[in-house]
Amino acid sequence: EKTNTNFFDKLSKAVAGKSKVDDDVLDNLEEVLVASDVGVDTTLKVITRIEDRVARDKYVGTDELNKILREEIAGLLSETNLGNETEFTIPEIPKDKNGKKMPYVLMVVGVNGVGKTTTIGKLASQFKKQGLKVVLGAADTFRAAAIDQLQVWADRTDVPIVRQEMGSDPASVAFDTLKSAVNQDADVVIIDTAGRLHNKVNLMNELTKIKRVMQKVVDNSPHDVLLVLDGSTGQNAFEQAKQFTLATEVTSLAVTKLDGTAKGGVVIGISDQFKIPVKYIGIGEGIDDLQVFNKIEFVDSFFK
Amino acid sequence: MFNNLSDKLDKALHTLKGHGKITEVNVAETLKEVRRALLDADVNFKIAKDFTKRVQTKALGQDVLTTLNPGQLMVKLVKDELTELMGGETVGINLGGSPTVILMSGLQGSGKTTFSGKLANYLKTKKTKQVLLVGCDVYRPAAINQLQVVGEQIGVEVYAEVGNNNPVEISKNAIAHAKANGKNVVIIDTAGRLAVDEEMMTEISNIHKAIEPQETLFVVDSMTGQDAVNTAKAFNDILNFDGVILTKLDGDTRGGAALSIKSVVDKPIKFIGTGEKMDAIDIFHPDRMADRILGMGDVISLVERA
Ligand SMILES: Nc1nc2c(ncn2[C@@H]2O[C@H](COP(=O)(O)OP(=O)(O)OP(=O)(O)O)[C@@H](O)[C@H]2O)c(=O)[nH]1
Numbered sequence: 357e358k359t360n361t362n363f364f365d366k367l368s369k370a371v372a373g374k375s376k377v378d379d380d381v382l383d384n385l386e387e388v389l390v391a392s393d394v395g396v397d398t399t400l401k402v403i404t405r406i407e408d409r410v411a412r413d414k415y416v417g418t419d420e421l422n423k424i425l426r427e428e429i430a431g432l433l434s435e436t437n438l439g440n441e442t443e444f445t446i447p448e449i450p451k452d453k454n455g456k457k458m459p460y461v462l463m464v465v466g467v468n469g470v471g472k473t474t475t476i477g478k479l480a481s482q483f484k485k486q487g488l489k490v491v492l493g494a495a496d497t498f499r500a501a502a503i504d505q506l507q508v509w510a511d512r513t514d515v516p517i518v519r520q521e522m523g524s525d526p527a528s529v530a531f532d533t534l535k536s537a538v539n540q541d542a543d544v545v546i547i548d549t550a551g552r553l554h555n556k557v558n559l560m561n562e563l564t565k566i567k568r569v570m571q572k573v574v575d576n577s578p579h580d581v582l583l584v585l586d587g588s589t590g591q592n593a594f595e596q597a598k599q600f601t602l603a604t605e606v607t608s609l610a611v612t613k614l615d616g617t618a619k620g621g622v623v624i625g626i627s628d629q630f631k632i633p634v635k636y637i638g639i640g641e642g643i644d645d646l647q648v649f650n651k652i653e654f655v656d657s658f659f660k
Numbered sequence: 661m662f663n664n665l666s667d668k669l670d671k672a673l674h675t676l677k678g679h680g681k682i683t684e685v686n687v688a689e690t691l692k693e694v695r696r697a698l699l700d701a702d703v704n705f706k707i708a709k710d711f712t713k714r715v716q717t718k719a720l721g722q723d724v725l726t727t728l729n730p731g732q733l734m735v736k737l738v739k740d741e742l743t744e745l746m747g748g749e750t751v752g753i754n755l756g757g758s759p760t761v762i763l764m765s766g767l768q769g770s771g772k773t774t775f776s777g778k779l780a781n782y783l784k785t786k787k788t789k790q791v792l793l794v795g796c797d798v799y800r801p802a803a804i805n806q807l808q809v810v811g812e813q814i815g816v817e818v819y820a821e822v823g824n825n826n827p828v829e830i831s832k833n834a835i836a837h838a839k840a841n842g843k844n845v846v847i848i849d850t851a852g853r854l855a856v857d858e859e860m861m862t863e864i865s866n867i868h869k870a871i872e873p874q875e876t877l878f879v880v881d882s883m884t885g886q887d888a889v890n891t892a893k894a895f896n897d898i899l900n901f902d903g904v905i906l907t908k909l910d911g912d913t914r915g916g917a918a919l920s921i922k923s924v925v926d927k928p929i930k931f932i933g934t935g936e937k938m939d940a941i942d943i944f945h946p947d948r949m950a951d952r953i954l955g956m957g958d959v960i961s962l963v964e965r966a
Pocket residue numbers: 466467468469470471472473474475496499502549550551552612613614615616637638639640641645768769800852854
């Protein structure tokens with residue numbers, strides 16, 4: 357916290373009334389950002405933006421400067437992150453060709469151990485609180501007791517789950533889940549998938565197949581492909597975003613484990629480069645430890 | 661994003677070429693690129709800075725031998741320094757004590773349960789040990805089931821106490837059970853925890869004190885970024901662990917966290933995890949890790965071209 361005040365003090369002193377930010381300050385800023393996993397490329401981008409801004413609006417005061425800094429960093433987060441969503445809602449009610457209401461299908465993907473299953477449990481709870489009828493699909497048929505783990509979350513949230521034996525075809529589980537959801541007239545379906553490293557071609561192809569099979573039941577599904585990133589992951593998250601996007605057209609991000617000391621800054625560059633909004637953050641293992649993403653708060657956490 | 665270091669060094673080495681001695685001027689650009697490569701590989705900010713400073717000191721004033729051009733010499737210096745930092749000799753696991761007690765620790769999702777299974781399988785098949793796996797994660801949904809499935813896969817008994825939420829008791833009872841049943845290795849799987857979670861850190865400290873393990877292992881995801889140093893330090897402060905396990909190296913991460921952790925706690929990295937299956941375990945090789953962090957294979961071929 358000491359370094360925090362120091363940082364802003366220094367920054368203000370060095371910049372106020374000048375048209376150029378001096379190197380010391382930029383080094384400091386670089387350190388804060390790199391240490392938050394923002395990455396060198398994105399950090400340089402932020403620094404250029406700040407320099408341009410200061411050159412343009414000389415004589416900025418302290419408060420204003422802090423604001424600029426936050427804005428410029430937040431500005432890199434995808435424009436689709438309006439930052440004013442506070443509720444867990446689904447953006448649309450899908451309809452089939454005949455205008456019949458269909459479930460909104462959410463598929464959750466990511467590398468091993470990032471928090472997919474836990475995030476699904478938390479989301480199910482939130483959607484249910486909104487009065488939505490939720491069905492879970494246990495399409496991680498590979499990892500030891502993955503199905504039991506999702507079952508515990510289904511029981512906790514009192515939400516139906518569709519499951520098969522361990523080792524069965526995940527696409528078949530997803531298919532069954534959607535069928536069941538349509539029959540139950542459910543509002544939301546959340547499909548859990550096995551963790552997989554993005555450099556494993558067969559496993560990535562499996563995701564593409566799950567998607568294809570789901571479209572046989574609900575047109576245009578999944579409506580949302582949520583990529584879960586562990587907040588403590590470093591620059592490798594870029595490759596994750598890239599490869600999962602190639603395989604499944606990721607439409608939103610969740611960053612987990614932000615209750616720790618890791619800052620999760622890598623999502624800034626990812627959001628900027630791939631134009632994928634960050635929707636949720638995980639801040640604990642409990643059922644209520646999920647929040648709708650707020651970009652200003654997120655950026656502020658780097659300086660705490 | 662993951663440009664090979666060679667791309668970056670290409671230009672830098674060019675400026676070095678043709679000089680007989682390494683000077684401050686011609687070393688600066690190269691070191692900037694090295695630092696950049698380390699940061700892209702997730703080496704901690706401060707550690708990357710110190711590292712390049714040390715290399716600079718070593719490099720300055722060195723005469724360039726006729727067989728090496730200055731670029732080659734710099735690459736060699738960087739690689740040697742990195743390999744040395746990564747730990748020199750490979751360190752095995754301490755199998756003393758009867759039974760040998762091994763305690764797993766680490767953040768959530770780092771790969772503790774999977775690695776517990778792999779290590780049990782390794783000790784059973786490679787060292788003909790009688791292993792007992794112990795489920796002390798009383799929090800995560802289906803954590804015990806997961807360990808049981810793993811145990812079944814490798815044919816190793818799993819000790820768990822349904823309804824008991826006290827990991828200290830469970831681990832003590834498990835060791836007694838092991839003694840009574842002719843097991844000579846006990847591997848204790850624990851819940852994932854954050855270093856800032858005081859209650860949970862106290863819990864693992866209590867387990868550690870109660871069972872006095874021969875080996876306390878810190879399991880870390882090789883994709884971890886800048887936070888690796890904080891976490892490793894915090895766990896080491898509480899547990900004074902004996903070794904580090906790096907998991908998920910079958911991915912394409914450069915794994916700079918390994919260097920950060922090594923620098924901060926100076927404990928050997930003992931094993932690596934290279935897949936989800938029970939045989940995806942390997943001994944750690946410092947030189948290979950050094951190569952990986954810097955993408956050295958690429959750099960060496962670049963230097964050969966030069
Ligand atoms: N502290 C903290 N822990 C979390 C958070 N989200 C998930 N976890 C924990 O991280 C671990 C892994 O979570 P899972 O939900 O099993 O992760 P996953 O991505 O489904 O894992 P795989 O299916 O094995 O790939 C568990 O111990 C969770 O309790 C979070 O926001 N904060």
